[in-house]
Amino acid sequence: MSINGTAPTLHDHRTVIEVSGLTKTFDNGRVTALDRVSLSVASGQLTVVIGLSGSGKSTLLRHLNGMHEPTSGSVVVLGRDVAALSQKELRELRRDVGFVFQSFNIVGRLSCLENVMSGALGRLRWPRYGVLSYPKAIRREALEQLDRVGLGERAFQRTDTLSGGQQQRVAIARTLMQKPRLVLADEPVASLDPEISGQVMDVLFRSCVEDDITVVCSLHQVDLAMGWANRLVGLRDGAVVLDTEVDASLDEARVMEVYQRLDPTGEKADEYEVAKPAAKPRVESAVGI
Amino acid sequence: MTILHARSAPEAPPTPPEPTFRPDTPPWTRERATMWAIGLTFVGVALYALYDIGVNPLTLFFERDDIGNLLERMWPPRIEEFGPIWESTLDTFFMAFVGTFIGVLLAVPLGFFAASNIVRWRLLRGVARGIIVFTRAIPELIFALIFVRVYSIGVLTGVLALGLHSVGMLGKLFADSIEQIQEGPREGVQATGSSRGQELTTGIAPQLIPSFIAITLYRLDINFRSATLLGLVGAGGIGLQIRAYQGQLRYQELLGVTLLIIALVVIVELVSTTVRGIILGHDKTNVSFWQKLRGGPKAADYRAEHVDTAAVAAATPMSQRRLRPPWDKERKTKYGVGVG
Numbered sequence: 137m138s139i140n141g142t143a144p145t146l147h148d149h150r151t152v153i154e155v156s157g158l159t160k161t162f163d164n165g166r167v168t169a170l171d172r173v174s175l176s177v178a179s180g181q182l183t184v185v186i187g188l189s190g191s192g193k194s195t196l197l198r199h200l201n202g203m204h205e206p207t208s209g210s211v212v213v214l215g216r217d218v219a220a221l222s223q224k225e226l227r228e229l230r231r232d233v234g235f236v237f238q239s240f241n242i243v244g245r246l247s248c249l250e251n252v253m254s255g256a257l258g259r260l261r262w263p264r265y266g267v268l269s270y271p272k273a274i275r276r277e278a279l280e281q282l283d284r285v286g287l288g289e290r291a292f293q294r295t296d297t298l299s300g301g302q303q304q305r306v307a308i309a310r311t312l313m314q315k316p317r318l319v320l321a322d323e324p325v326a327s328l329d330p331e332i333s334g335q336v337m338d339v340l341f342r343s344c345v346e347d348d349i350t351v352v353c354s355l356h357q358v359d360l361a362m363g364w365a366n367r368l369v370g371l372r373d374g375a376v377v378l379d380t381e382v383d384a385s386l387d388e389a390r391v392m393e394v395y396q397r398l399d400p401t402g403e404k405a406d407e408y409e410v411a412k413p414a415a416k417p418r419v420e421s422a423v424g425i
Numbered sequence: 426m427t428i429l430h431a432r433s434a435p436e437a438p439p440t441p442p443e444p445t446f447r448p449d450t451p452p453w454t455r456e457r458a459t460m461w462a463i464g465l466t467f468v469g470v471a472l473y474a475l476y477d478i479g480v481n482p483l484t485l486f487f488e489r490d491d492i493g494n495l496l497e498r499m500w501p502p503r504i505e506e507f508g509p510i511w512e513s514t515l516d517t518f519f520m521a522f523v524g525t526f527i528g529v530l531l532a533v534p535l536g537f538f539a540a541s542n543i544v545r546w547r548l549l550r551g552v553a554r555g556i557i558v559f560t561r562a563i564p565e566l567i568f569a570l571i572f573v574r575v576y577s578i579g580v581l582t583g584v585l586a587l588g589l590h591s592v593g594m595l596g597k598l599f600a601d602s603i604e605q606i607q608e609g610p611r612e613g614v615q616a617t618g619s620s621r622g623q624e625l626t627t628g629i630a631p632q633l634i635p636s637f638i639a640i641t642l643y644r645l646d647i648n649f650r651s652a653t654l655l656g657l658v659g660a661g662g663i664g665l666q667i668r669a670y671q672g673q674l675r676y677q678e679l680l681g682v683t684l685l686i687i688a689l690v691v692i693v694e695l696v697s698t699t700v701r702g703i704i705l706g707h708d709k710t711n712v713s714f715w716q717k718l719r720g721g722p723k724a725a726d727y728r729a730e731h732v733d734t735a736a737v738a739a740a741t742p743m744s745q746r747r748l749r750p751p752w753d754k755e756r757k758t759k760y761g762v763g764v765g
Contacts, residue, residue, distance in 0.1 A: 241613030
């Protein structure tokens with residue numbers, strides 16, 4: 137399996153994610169976050185979702201592990217219709233679906249090892265508190281995952297004493313600890329500087345490729361995305377405006393178009409409200425968010 | 426730009442008026458008015474109350490001779506027999522301790538039931554809130570007067586009264602701090618597919634420990650002082666002794682006992698502050714009590730001790746790796762071994 141910049145081979149073409157006609161509105165339909173999004177992701181694929189802030193990337197990802205319920209349309213993940221699952225079934229799905237958050241969402245007062253071990257909670261039966269309440273095998277496994285993200289020596293340090301990049305690496309180790317079949321990452325490096333961002337994304341993508349995990353990740357770093365992803369999806373105002381394989385023929389200008397703020401006259405504009413294409417009927421409803 | 430206007434997609438922003446008069450005070454908003462109204466009402470009610478109950482602050486000045494007389498009769502403080510006095514003071518302290526313990530035991534589940542981010546079911550939450558408000562509304566003195574009838578004069582009466590009344594404050598503050606937790610870590614644990622119980626212990630409980638400890642220690646402090654008072658109505662301990670002295674007009678002994686209580690309150694406060702600092706302080710983990718007094722090593726030194734040796738660690742075979750937290754100073758103090 138290749139772990140360099142090129143795309144790994146797709147050995148398995150089973151579909152992991154099947155989103156069709158997904159629409160999500162907030163505030164009783166006054167704000168449309170997702171607009172008839174259809175997307176299908178095959179097993180082993182590394183998909184990067186790009187788009188301006190507010191274009192619906194997070195909303196899309198949060199539908200995929202049941203943190204949002206669709207207004208209309210269907211979301212099928214790992215063969216299960218997410219919206220139709222009971223609480224118990226949803227928990228079972230989430231065991232197979234790792235989620236890496238923009239704000240890390242690790243428990244600061246716990247040690248790194250405990251945070252990583254909490255990724256194994258889905259496999260364990262009872263509530264746990266403290267390192268010693270976990271079985272030895274789990275502790276060993278968590279140490280190995282910490283080693284993978286380069287924090288093996290900090291196992292017993294409290295996570296809130298770590299830097300941002302290190303905290304996100306702990307979160308990644310927690311996700312890997314789940315042994316997921318699918319990892320969703322929601323702008324995992326949005327709060328980090330470019331160099332640390334590169335390191336963290338490398339850790340995440342390398343581990344997922346090594347473990348043969350399907351990845352859907354939203355990112356702003358187009359260069360990073362072009363280096364690792366084998367598929368790029370662009371969102372604008374909640375609709376898919378770009379969906380392409382990443383290969384040598386992909387033109388970067390075409391990708392950057394997703395990020396362009398254009399007003400109807402073709403001039404560049406600064407205001408987000410102005411950037412909405414006038415042709416769409418729901419311009420008025422979206423003004424003033 | 427003309428093209429843009431012709432299509433009339435966005436309106437041009439209105440030109441601001443000429444800056445002739447610019448106020449240098451914040452605008453008179455409703456919030457500000459309310460704040461002023463509250464403040465003025467408070468002062469007004471206080472003044473009216475003084476007038477209504479006939480308290481004249483000048484009395485403090487005119488009656489200064491009486492105050493002087495009383496102080497003269499109290500001086501010098503005296504403790505007649507130290508043994509029994511000390512024993513009943515200890516009784517009072519343990520009464521407060523057990524009372525607080527019972528209070529915490531009852532208040533922790535009640536706090537969780539009353540927190541809106543834990544329990545969705547309004548009825549259950551309402552019942553929990555109801556119990557909390559009820560126990561807080563009834564003063565421990567009333568509880569004590571009731572329990573004295575049932576269990577007669579003794580420490581048990583005080584323990585029950587303190588325990589039940591503590592539930593009110595502890596439960597409310599516990600519930601408040603549960604409602605203030607960060608949702609992020611909780612969501613993070615949730616996303617791993619954990620059960621509700623696991624979410625509670627891993628995502629929520631660690632966030633609560635500092636505030637729960639602080640609240641409990643504060644309540645212990647309050648309960649110690651209340652326990653003294655409860656003795657006056659027959660809950661045992663030093664309070665009974667105080668009532669006896671007061672009845673016999675033995676003011677010197679009264680002052681002696683009072684000073685003893687003050688000393689104990691100060692000691693309780695010092696100990697709880699130190700304990701809280703050691704348990705909660707996260708940047709001075711491996712610093713001894715004395716080091717802390719001297720200023721202790723700085724965070725940079727602490728970081729220097731933990732140099733990144735991840736590569737070395739990864740090369741070590743798993744059989745030789747540490748699988749339980751080291752017994753460093755932080756962990757020892759956490760379990761009460763070798764404080765300082």
